[in-house]
Amino acid sequence: MTLDRSAAAPQTDPARAERILAAARELLLAWGYKRVTVDEIARRARIGKGTVYLHWKTKQLLFAELLRRELHEELGAFAAEITDDPAAALPGRVVREIFLQQTRNPVTRAIHAGDSEILGALAVTSAGRPVIRELGFHTLLARLVEVWRAHGLMAVTVPAADQIYTIDAVLTGFITGGLAVPGEDLGPDRRADLLGRTIKAALETSATPDEAALRAVARDVLAALGAARDVLVT
Amino acid sequence: MTLDRSAAAPQTDPARAERILAAARELLLAWGYKRVTVDEIARRARIGKGTVYLHWKTKQLLFAELLRRELHEELGAFAAEITDDPAAALPGRVVREIFLQQTRNPVTRAIHAGDSEILGALAVTSAGRPVIRELGFHTLLARLVEVWRAHGLMAVTVPAADQIYTIDAVLTGFITGGLAVPGEDLGPDRRADLLGRTIKAALETSATPDEAALRAVARDVLAALGAARDVLVT
DNA sequence: TGGATGACCAAATTTCAAATCTGGTCATCC
DNA sequence: GGATGACCAGATTTGAAATTTGGTCATCCA
Numbered sequence: 001m002t003l004d005r006s007a008a009a010p011q012t013d014p015a016r017a018e019r020i021l022a023a024a025r026e027l028l029l030a031w032g033y034k035r036v037t038v039d040e041i042a043r044r045a046r047i048g049k050g051t052v053y054l055h056w057k058t059k060q061l062l063f064a065e066l067l068r069r070e071l072h073e074e075l076g077a078f079a080a081e082i083t084d085d086p087a088a089a090l091p092g093r094v095v096r097e098i099f100l101q102q103t104r105n106p107v108t109r110a111i112h113a114g115d116s117e118i119l120g121a122l123a124v125t126s127a128g129r130p131v132i133r134e135l136g137f138h139t140l141l142a143r144l145v146e147v148w149r150a151h152g153l154m155a156v157t158v159p160a161a162d163q164i165y166t167i168d169a170v171l172t173g174f175i176t177g178g179l180a181v182p183g184e185d186l187g188p189d190r191r192a193d194l195l196g197r198t199i200k201a202a203l204e205t206s207a208t209p210d211e212a213a214l215r216a217v218a219r220d221v222l223a224a225l226g227a228a229r230d231v232l233v234t
Numbered sequence: 235m236t237l238d239r240s241a242a243a244p245q246t247d248p249a250r251a252e253r254i255l256a257a258a259r260e261l262l263l264a265w266g267y268k269r270v271t272v273d274e275i276a277r278r279a280r281i282g283k284g285t286v287y288l289h290w291k292t293k294q295l296l297f298a299e300l301l302r303r304e305l306h307e308e309l310g311a312f313a314a315e316i317t318d319d320p321a322a323a324l325p326g327r328v329v330r331e332i333f334l335q336q337t338r339n340p341v342t343r344a345i346h347a348g349d350s351e352i353l354g355a356l357a358v359t360s361a362g363r364p365v366i367r368e369l370g371f372h373t374l375l376a377r378l379v380e381v382w383r384a385h386g387l388m389a390v391t392v393p394a395a396d397q398i399y400t401i402d403a404v405l406t407g408f409i410t411g412g413l414a415v416p417g418e419d420l421g422p423d424r425r426a427d428l429l430g431r432t433i434k435a436a437l438e439t440s441a442t443p444d445e446a447a448l449r450a451v452a453r454d455v456l457a458a459l460g461a462a463r464d465v466l467v468t
Numbered sequence: 469t470g471g472a473t474g475a476c477c478a479a480a481t482t483t484c485a486a487a488t489c490t491g492g493t494c495a496t497c498c
Numbered sequence: 499g500g501a502t503g504a505c506c507a508g509a510t511t512t513g514a515a516a517t518t519t520g521g522t523c524a525t526c527c528a
Contacts, residue, residue, distance in 0.1 A: 048502035173407020282473040
């Protein structure tokens, strides 16, 4: 029994899908979700409007894939970093990195910040799949906490839910930017450092893992990241 | 040279001002800032609309005073608690308390959350005085950090600005509520505890102050609170 | 005579329907 | 049989009229 792709999705040129996504991305960054029209996307991709709908059932699903890819890429870069330096798998470092990436990438920034302008696409299940942000991010966070607890990096004497909530709240606070201190304005890197230190101090146990333990943690964190990435694959 | 009150503000019955404020408060909580009309306030206070303007120059200033009083009262309650238990002057406890009070009081909750619906009044200087939230809260926070650093409760090896920012960001995150964990929903008290622990772990030094030192801290924290309260007096 | 009042006004806000736009479809074309 | 764009219904925007509301002040008593 061969895989009958044409039944679900008729013959569609993958390269063309890329062109459409690229056009959508440009417009998204330039105008925000609401202002981008399918017409404009098609025009910029030099195809007919109807053709867009040969690739995606709705505008939302098109953008959902775009965002999914963006996250997928981010997670990949992050995984590479951990592979390179296992210490990056420690709680403080991970949260620090999430913050930095989400601060730098305008698309994912929109996701985390809940910018409904761009976010429209995400609040909805994509073809039966769970909402990206909610299930994706929280599942990942929950798994990471599980890993850290299993490796003795976080206290198991307190509920995991407390730790998850704390990370979530603190991360949100730093992303939201605090209430902006009147005087000086701390840069993203400085804020990222403060965030990392805060998470480390608040949640990491005093145990200092040796080289081998660190590698084991990195392995499990990478597995969690991998699982999260897989969810994001179309 | 006698104090000529009638020059600045003509004869006005203080008790009547209270009636007006009470009416305004009721309506504010019931309808939110925007929906409350001066007409309605006057009606509920059983006076003519013009009379309201004998007490306050604008609607905003009326509400500014209302909010100022609310904060004043809160700070007072907080000071009482510290007087009763000096340990309440420690960073974790203080932030915990700020969170709890702002969570419980609907009026001040609107202030911190930046609910522009109710907040309209606050974004503006009141009769030349600085904006309540911005200057008031941040000045207080800065002073508290100063006190804590002076007493060795916080590291002086890092910039105070970093500590202030961290407190601000973390507090904001917990108030914003984190991104609401899908499953269970932690109650306000539990969240307050987590917040307190986070601040304590992230910012308090390991030094455990003895009874005397604690009282000294409490004294200075009370002074800071007192100064903040004074700013709020009309 | 000076504090209290509410009719009054300009400016802001809301209404609401017409005009426009846009996501999605499908008959037609190549 | 894939690609297209005219087409449609529903959503959104527009704009002007209608209404509301913050603030004033001539008038009114106590």
